[in-house]
Amino acid sequence: MPDNVFVQNQWYVIGWSRDIGPEPYARTVCGEPILVYRKQNGEVTAMRDACPHRLLPLSMGIKEGDNIRCRYHGLMLDAEGRAVEMPLRSDRVNPALCARRYPVVERYSFVWVWIGDAARADPSLLPDYWMCEKEGWVFDGDTYFVRCNYQLLVDNLMDLTHETYVHATTIGQQELMDTPINTRVEDGKVVVERWMPNVPTPPAYRQPHLSGNVDRWQICYFLPPSSVVIDVGVAPVEEGATLENHPVRSFVIDAMSPETETTTYYYWGAARNTDIGNDERTQRTKEVQRQVFAEDLDVLEAQQRSLARNPDLRMLNFNIDSGGVRARMIIRRMLRTQADEAARGRNARETDAA
Amino acid sequence: MPDNVFVQNQWYVIGWSRDIGPEPYARTVCGEPILVYRKQNGEVTAMRDACPHRLLPLSMGIKEGDNIRCRYHGLMLDAEGRAVEMPLRSDRVNPALCARRYPVVERYSFVWVWIGDAARADPSLLPDYWMCEKEGWVFDGDTYFVRCNYQLLVDNLMDLTHETYVHATTIGQQELMDTPINTRVEDGKVVVERWMPNVPTPPAYRQPHLSGNVDRWQICYFLPPSSVVIDVGVAPVEEGATLENHPVRSFVIDAMSPETETTTYYYWGAARNTDIGNDERTQRTKEVQRQVFAEDLDVLEAQQRSLARNPDLRMLNFNIDSGGVRARMIIRRMLRTQADEAARGRNARETDAA
Amino acid sequence: MPDNVFVQNQWYVIGWSRDIGPEPYARTVCGEPILVYRKQNGEVTAMRDACPHRLLPLSMGIKEGDNIRCRYHGLMLDAEGRAVEMPLRSDRVNPALCARRYPVVERYSFVWVWIGDAARADPSLLPDYWMCEKEGWVFDGDTYFVRCNYQLLVDNLMDLTHETYVHATTIGQQELMDTPINTRVEDGKVVVERWMPNVPTPPAYRQPHLSGNVDRWQICYFLPPSSVVIDVGVAPVEEGATLENHPVRSFVIDAMSPETETTTYYYWGAARNTDIGNDERTQRTKEVQRQVFAEDLDVLEAQQRSLARNPDLRMLNFNIDSGGVRARMIIRRMLRTQADEAARGRNARETDAA
Structure with a gap:
């Protein structure tokens, strides 16, 4: 795999938890084909999606309990990717024979895989999607496959001025073009904040109690290497809303997993802390997002x-x-x-060899 | 853009005048994506088809009067390609912010763009399609997109021997294979001339008064860099036709605009000086050409x-x-x-810098 | 053409004899586009599928007796690839003007072309498919186009353990995974032999007289550069079958012709020495093979x-x-x-030139 194209030693979403069960599920992340599936104990496992024997995708294989058997010659691997049965059953299994494993964490409704050095995998390095699992919040979304580099998606999400034209009929409004933004870096996150006081309610937000002018806010957080979380909301002007005092909150969640340099899996969704048992509303929000992001897709x-x-x-x-x-x-x-570390690693190996 | 693949500092057809109105029209010429549209005063304007901001094709944008607004972030350019409104309307417009303009000429029923140094654009360098606008003549045609290098099309049109087999049922005839050609260069044009005295009338030319043997001529003119104009005709043998004395004249017009090294827009048509008000005849001629050139397309x-x-x-x-x-x-x-000039330009810049 | 990718100076199948008649038939073998057709005297001829004039595929041309006329400008070649008529019939034909010929042999129901130095073409170098033309045998099969390198097909056919999973419903059986193989090289052929004594009859072999356990054998022969012939059979256990004593024999025939490094024409069939007049059985066997090899295709x-x-x-x-x-x-x-010979050839030419 190329060394420097993608940020290594990071967690990337490989799928929604709900989509990963006992059957093989395969996706390429940062150029690496990866197989995941859920074990009988509920844990998810991930390994390179290529049989170590002749490289047939393991995802074409046959599940036998927690094991996966290659559909070509029948080599069987356990859930840790280790060979447990050879094509000729009498052949000795070499303990070194295995598919490369990927550390996995399941969190925030997603399954995440660690791309890089497995020894450095650390769940505390996950981007913080607290609103996706906090008590009193509900979160849902879906996936798009986009034929663009993931950084174009980050650009897109960190600047919402584009809503005016790309999303004219849903969340865009002319006032976006009149309202400056405030950009800063906080705790390693990039923050772009825009407050639009006393503006008409954009179409997708209109409700009986929100029909006149509103205060609208958009606060975009870039969480390296490829997440964007956006605090979005509107409140009746008379409330004088601030982030601190406003009880109704809603976030747009965007996890971008590069497949190749020019293709990306885009996992998107919304989290809110109001009316959380209303599935019909959750579904409606998801359909609005599906439409809005489809408009982005064309442009990207x-x-x-x-x-x-x-x-x-x-x-x-x-x-x-x-x-x-x-x-x-x-x-x-x-x-x-990353490039410096790789160079130091090479130098160290050369010094050792000398 | 690559420097040397295509002949620069030349006019190339980008479309038929009739197809270019106020709405964005985009085509790649010599590897350069170009947007054209017609202004309210009737003039045509051309600029690079990429927003100077984030490179979204401007042709996806929104026309506002003579301006075009990028559909991504709303940057607005005027018809000269100059930015006139920023995405945040309060931002100052940098006067240097613009899409590259291309000189345009509208002539001979076509819109032409100048590929190369705009300062050298000169309408007098247009290839001479006099028969496409002369009083007493009528001209019409259409466009094919061909997956071949434009020089293969030039080869094809400068040698009509191929009609015998490629166009056997329309304009081909065995006598083409028996009649030598005369080739010469005149005034920077290549001329290939073939006279076929006293031959059967080829199928596409048959009419009540042209049913027996005819004198047939084909005189192909290559006008650099990528036009071919062909004087074609048949006359009853007894007329002893020459180009000078024959009152009925007809030309095939071929303008090739390279899109890439292996793809070409081929603008073709026919001009004649007889029966010019007969639209049914004009239409019929166009349909014959459409069929004939489709046969060439397969071969090319x-x-x-x-x-x-x-x-x-x-x-x-x-x-x-x-x-x-x-x-x-x-x-x-x-x-x-062109390569020599580019090298001299580089040397001059280096000398200046030294 | 690249020198070293494919084994040169070898015979490769270009098609089934039955598919090659007087009309042009074209296929690329080892990266070389080749035209074949059958002459009026029944012999097959092969030449580069590109007109020596402007390279239009000759296979688009027009047959005139044993000659082929290019459909572009009408250059006519005879069945040996030599020009016999120019586009302008009065032009002198240069005797050196020709399409490169390929030596051809028709044997074992196939047409074979020699890729490499024509002077070294030798029919005695054909791989030995004796069972495809021996008295008392019948042979039939068909063709698949496979998007893989031909060596993956050779790997596949020289190891039949894969039948267990790839062909579970036809010729696979668990016992394949318990039965070791014997591998050896004999007379330049690789032989892989597997005897499975007293195993259940696999599904595709079941017949009234073969319903219980059988002795099953598979003996794979690799004939360089790209043929595999497999002696396959089952016999009632009580017969104590050996290759020498068993009267009923059946072979799978596999001729792989590389088109490119990643695509291959795969000519497959079966030969047997029993019930040879039974066309219905021949057809049924072919349909089983068609299904079985389609399963391989997916995997490959x-x-x-x-x-x-x-x-x-x-x-x-x-x-x-x-x-x-x-x-x-x-x-x-x-x-x-081959690479060494090419290097020696280059050295010799340089020495001559010095």
Whole structure:
């Protein structure tokens, strides 16, 4: 696998918990084909999706209890990826014969895999999606496959000015183009904050008690390497809402898992702390997001193709891009550190060998 | 964009005048994605089809009067490609912020764009399609997208011997294989001339007064870098037709605009100076051309694929290829001059910097 | 064409004899596009499938007697690939103008072409498919196009342990996983032999007189560069069958012709020496093979894709792979010899030039 294209030693979402059961489930993350499935004890396991024998995808295989048997020659691996039965049953099993395992954590409704050095896997490094599992909150969403680099998605989500035109009929409004943003870095997160006081309620927010003007806010948090969590809301103007005093809260959750340099699995959803037992409302919110993000998808894939067709042009950054710019700086710094570590590792091995 | 693949500092057709109105129209010419549209005053404008901000194709944008607004973040450009409104309306517009403009000329029923240095754009360098706008003549045609290099099309059009087999049922005839051609270069144009005295009328030319033998002529003109104009006609043998004395004239017009090295927009049509108010005849001629050129398309795309599959083989040139050979020599010379100029430009910049 | 990817100076199947008649038939073998057709005297001829003039595939051309005329400009070649008429019929035909010929042999129901130096073509180098033409035997089969390197097919056919899982419902059985194989090289052929005494009759072999346990054998022969012939059979246990004493014999025939490094034409069939006039049985056997090999196809194409997606992994060899391993060693040795010969040829030419 390429060393430097993706940020290593990080957790990436590989799927929704609800989609991963005992049957093989396969997805490529950061260029690495990975098989996951749920064991009988409920835990999820992950390994390289290639039989160590002749590389047939293990996801084409046959589950036997917690084991997976390759459909080509019948090599059987256990849930830790270790060979437990050879194609000729009388052949001795070499204990070193195994598929590479990936550390797994199941949290925030997602299954996450660790890309990088397994010895460094640490659940405390997960991005903090507290609103996805906190008591009194409800969270749901779905997945899109997008033919663009994941950083274009980060750019998109860290600048919501684009809602005016891309999402004109749902969450866009002209006032977005008149309201400056505040960008800062806090605790390793990039924050872009925009308050729109006393603006018309955008279409997707309209409800009987929210029909006139509202105060609207959008606070985007970039959590490295590839998550964006957005605090979004509107409140009647007379409430004088602040983040601290407003009881009704709602977040948009965006986890981007690069498949290749030009393709990304985009896991999106919404969390709220109000009316949480109302499944019909949860479903309706999900359908609005599905429509809104489909509009982004068209734009993002066209942008990716345009980047390839205009190799002489560079993207420019405006004020509205300050969040994406800082996110890219963080990613670039992580990649540089990673490259330095790799170089030091090579030097150390050469010194040892000398 | 690559420097040397296509002949720069030339006019290339980007579309039929009739197809270009106020709505965005986009096509890639010589590897450069270009947007064109017609302003309210009737003039056509052309600019790079990529928003200078994040490179989304401007052709996905929204027209507002003569301006175009990018559909992603709402940057608005005027018809000259200059930014006139930022996504955050309060942001200052940098006067240097613009999409690259392309000089445009509208002539001979086509919209032409200048590929190269805008300062050198000169309408007098347009290839001379006089028959497409002369009083007393009528001209019409259409477009094909062909998956081959444009020089294969030039080869094809500069040697009409191929009509015998490719167009056996329309304009081909065995006598083409028995009639030598005369090839020469005149005023920077390559001319291939073939007179077929006293031959049967080919199928597509048959009419009540042209049922027996005819004198047939084909005079192909290559106009650099990528146009071919062909004087074609038949006359009753007893007329002793010459180009000078024959009152009925008809030209095939071929403008090739390279999209990439292996794809080409082919704009084709026919002009005649007889029966010019007869729209039914104009339409019929266009349908014959549509059928004939579709036959060429099959052959040309197969040839392009075959070139890729037989990298060890080179095309050979026979006598019949003398027109295409000279056209290729002219193109090669233009590309060499272009490369020399580019090298001199680099040297000059280095000297200045020293 | 690339020098070293495929084993040169070998015969490769280009098609079934029954499919090759007077009309052009084209297929790429070892990266070389080849045209074949049958002459009026019944012989088959083969030449590069590109007109020596402008490289249009000759297979798009027009047959005129034993000649083929290019559909583009009408250059006519005879069945030996030599030009016999120019596009302008008055032009002199250069005797050197020709399409490269390929030596052809028609044997064992197939048409074979010689890839490499025509001067070294020798029918005695054909792989020995004696069972495909011996008196008292019947042979039939068909073709699959497979998107994998031909060596993956050789691996597959030289190890039949895979039948257990890939062909569970037809010819697979658990006992394959318990029965060791014997691998050896004999007369330049790799032989993998497996005898399964007293095992249940696998589904595809079940017949009224074969319903209980049987002795089953599989003897795979790899014939370089890309053929596998498999002696397969079952016999009632009480017969104590050996290859020498068993009167009923049946072979699976597999001829792999690489198209490119990742695509292969796979010609497969079965030969038997019993009930040979029973066409219904021949047809039924062919349909079983068609189903069985379609199952292989899925696996092989998934394996090829997985090799590309896991560039950091190498295939491992188990005992069951010993046949494929030795076949690959033979192929590697042939390629090395070929590279050495090419280097010596280059050196000799340089010495001559000095």
